[in-house]
Every structure is written in structure tokens, then in C-alpha cells.
Amino acid sequence: MNVDLFDFDLPAERIALRPVAPRDSARMLLVTPNGLADRIVSDLPDALRPGDLLVFNDTRVIPAQLEGTRGAARIGATLHKREGPRRWRAFVRNARRLRDGDVVDFGAGVTASAVDREEDGSWALVFAGEEPVELLLERAGRMPLPPYIAGKRDTDARDADDYQTMFADRPGAVAAPTAALHFTPALLAALDRTGIGHATLTLHVGAGTFLPVKAEDTDDHRMHAEWGRIDAAAADRLNAVRAAGGRVIAVGTTSLRLIESATGDDGIVRPFEGDTSIFITPGYRFRGIDGLMTNFHLPRSTLFMLVSALMGLETMQAAYAHAIASDYRFYSYGDASLLLP
Incomplete structure (x- = not known):
């Protein structure tokens, strides 16, 4: 596909340079086949269903x-x-x-x-x-802040905490799985009370996630490989949730890409350990996930291509136009979207 299809104009003032506090007070754009709805992250227990499972990436950012x-x-x-x-x-x-x-x-x-x-x-x-x-x-x-933040201000002591998720456990990432930055112990407890579970996997996010797509056609873009692991217990949990009629909701594109890398054509998630360079563009058939919570991504990026593959390019173009017009905050320290196809 032509990369120009995934371009859009983003005003510089929409780029968040600090996260909101508390973390779960960030705005959240709910995107479904029925349209768009403006919510906040702490609304998640009402936006999902009992029996659903959120899947987090437990990688920890190193001072890379x-x-x-x-x-x-x-x-x-x-x-x-x-x-x-x-x-x-x-x-x-x-x-x-x-x-x-x-x-x-x-x-x-x-x-x-x-x-x-x-x-x-x-x-x-x-x-x-x-x-x-x-x-x-x-x-x-030093903490490796994304270039669109580091180019506007210096890294400081706050970033050592702000740029780690509450699930950060296994050192090895050079970029945070930023969708999970919105979660707090209080929100996780509220989800548990609602019957919405959670599981973890590990994908050590690489700096290649920030590289621009320089090719004119998506077929010519080379993805950088990243190491990930889903153990047998996590794979069994994901399979059991879907078998019981629940939905697997990836928290972040990193979790999604690893789940999809570990899922066969039969829709079964299998234990996985190794490199993945999966590149998801429109036309891809999702096998292992039923929804995605993610932040707002860069124009012409592989991540905007991924969300367009999940929801449809026209839907995501409309969602991003709404987010820009409604003053949503973009990128790593910005607001969230919940995509439920």
C-alpha cells in the first residue's frame, strides 16, 4: 500500500511532553463500529465486559x-x-x-x-x-525518551518514573509500552472487581519503533526485530478466555504484535520465545486478539498502519481527526484510544 495513505497533519501543540496525573485520568477515545465516544481511562471497567482479559507487556525500560x-x-x-x-x-x-x-x-x-x-x-x-x-x-x-519529546525538552528525574509502567519487571526495553502507562493499582483493582482479568507477556521494545517509514510502499519497509516471550501459562490463559467467550484486549501495540506472532491460523496462542519482526498493515487477518488499547501514533508510522488494519483506514482517519479537533494529547505521554472492532 502507498505510505501516503497513512499521512495526516498533527499540530505540534498536540504532542504531550508530560503525562497527566493521576495516570488513569487521561482521556480515552472509544472507537467501535457504532462510532466514537469520548471517555477517560478510569471508565475502562464500564467500557469492557466481565470475562474480558487485558494483556500487558511487563518489559522494563533501561537507561539506553x-x-x-x-x-x-x-x-x-x-x-x-x-x-x-x-x-x-x-x-x-x-x-x-x-x-x-x-x-x-x-x-x-x-x-x-x-x-x-x-x-x-x-x-x-x-x-x-x-x-x-x-x-x-x-x-x-539516560532514559531514552522518544525523539519527539527529547527534541523539545531535556530528560529529567521525573522521567525515570513517568516512563515506566506499573508492570515493568523484566529489563530490556529501550522504549516504554506506553498504553500501560495509564494504569494504576486503583484502576486494576476496579477491573478485577468487575471480572476483567489481566495477564502479562514480555516484548523488549526497540528504538526501531520510532523509525520513520521511508519507503513509498509498505511492501518495501523493513521492520526491526524485537525479542519477546509468552510462557505456557500465559498462552493457556489467553486461549481459555476466548474459549469461554471472553475477549483478549491487548494493552499496547507491543502486546498485540507478540500475541499475533504466537498465534496460529487456528486461532490458538502457543508459547513463544524469540525475535519477531511482524509488520501489520490493512488486509491482515487478526488471529489472537479481539481489541486494542493504545495511544495515538505518528503519521506514516507502522503503528498507525496497525490500528488501521484493525479498525479500517477510514475509521481511524475519522478517529484521529476527531482527536485532533477535540484536543486529545498525542504520542507516548498522551491520551489513549480503546479500539473494539
Whole structure:
């Protein structure tokens, strides 16, 4: 499909630079075949049905943004995928100043060798020493805010909490599964009382989620792989909910993509562990999910293509036009949408 079909104009003032407080007071646009309805996130218990299951991503964002030097050259790196115990694939700023084998000093006693540059411009960074890389990043790294936020303000201490979900448990993501940022213990308790359950899976979100689609046709776009895991207990839970007539509602496109990667043509979710580079565009037949809660996404992005595949392009164009006209807040720290086809 032509990528221009997924373009739209978004006023800069619609981009949220901070989340609302409390988290579950964010606005939520309900999108169904019957039309649009303006709600708030704390309305979720009334918007869903007893027996439904929300599926969260329990990945934890690591401080994956690094600033360093190679000689006199300043080098910036954003880690996006672990390739080994001490090796991470990274997008590098000022990469033209690097040669294979160069050592970059990120301060605080943290150094890494840059090797194996790929066609997309990324490098593998191999960290020196014996300390776990997670400890090195805690010393030298910063929270990797999305470029549309980081370009407008500096990362600060608030982001260390604001950019983690209440489910964050397994370190490895370099971007938050932002739909789950709206949840609070109070909201989860209200959902439980209503008979709406929840389960978790793990997808370590990579920085590739923010890369623009530069191809003119979706068939020519290459998705970056991300590592994920659904254990047997979670797979059984998802299958049991649907067998009993409930709906599986993915919280975030990361949860959705992993569930779809683990679901066969028979609609059965199976345990999964490994990389997925699934790319969902209109025409895709969803097999493992019945709905999606997600934030509002960038024009021409793979994520806007995904929601258009779920609800229909015209429906999502109308929903986004309504959200812009109604002053909804967009992107990672913005408001939510609940999509129930």
C-alpha cells in the first residue's frame, strides 16, 4: 500500500511532553463500529465486559541513551537490541566518525568497542569489563525518551518514573509500552472487581519503533526485530478466555504484535520465545486478539498502519481527526484510544 495513505497533519501543540496525573485520568477515545465516544481511562471497567482479559507487556525500560567520545569526536548511541551478554545493537549519532574497532568512552568508567556496522547505519557496541551491562547503563545511561519529546525538552528525574509502567519487571526495553502507562493499582483493582482479568507477556521494545517509514510502499519497509516471550501459562490463559467467550484486549501495540506472532491460523496462542519482526498493515487477518488499547501514533508510522488494519483506514482517519479537533494529547505521554472492532 502507498505510505501516503497513512499521512495526516498533527499540530505540534498536540504532542504531550508530560503525562497527566493521576495516570488513569487521561482521556480515552472509544472507537467501535457504532462510532466514537469520548471517555477517560478510569471508565475502562464500564467500557469492557466481565470475562474480558487485558494483556500487558511487563518489559522494563533501561537507561539506553548514551553520550560519549572517541578522541575529540562526540558520539551518541541509543541501544535498541541485545545481541549477547555484553553486546548491543545501537543507532549511533555522528557515526561517520567511527571505524570498526574504535573504542567509545561513555564516562563513569564505561567503554565499548564499535563493530559490525550494518546497512541501516547501526553498530554493535561490545561493552568492556565484567560488570553486568545493566549496571554500566545505570551509571552512564539516560532514559531514552522518544525523539519527539527529547527534541523539545531535556530528560529529567521525573522521567525515570513517568516512563515506566506499573508492570515493568523484566529489563530490556529501550522504549516504554506506553498504553500501560495509564494504569494504576486503583484502576486494576476496579477491573478485577468487575471480572476483567489481566495477564502479562514480555516484548523488549526497540528504538526501531520510532523509525520513520521511508519507503513509498509498505511492501518495501523493513521492520526491526524485537525479542519477546509468552510462557505456557500465559498462552493457556489467553486461549481459555476466548474459549469461554471472553475477549483478549491487548494493552499496547507491543502486546498485540507478540500475541499475533504466537498465534496460529487456528486461532490458538502457543508459547513463544524469540525475535519477531511482524509488520501489520490493512488486509491482515487478526488471529489472537479481539481489541486494542493504545495511544495515538505518528503519521506514516507502522503503528498507525496497525490500528488501521484493525479498525479500517477510514475509521481511524475519522478517529484521529476527531482527536485532533477535540484536543486529545498525542504520542507516548498522551491520551489513549480503546479500539473494539
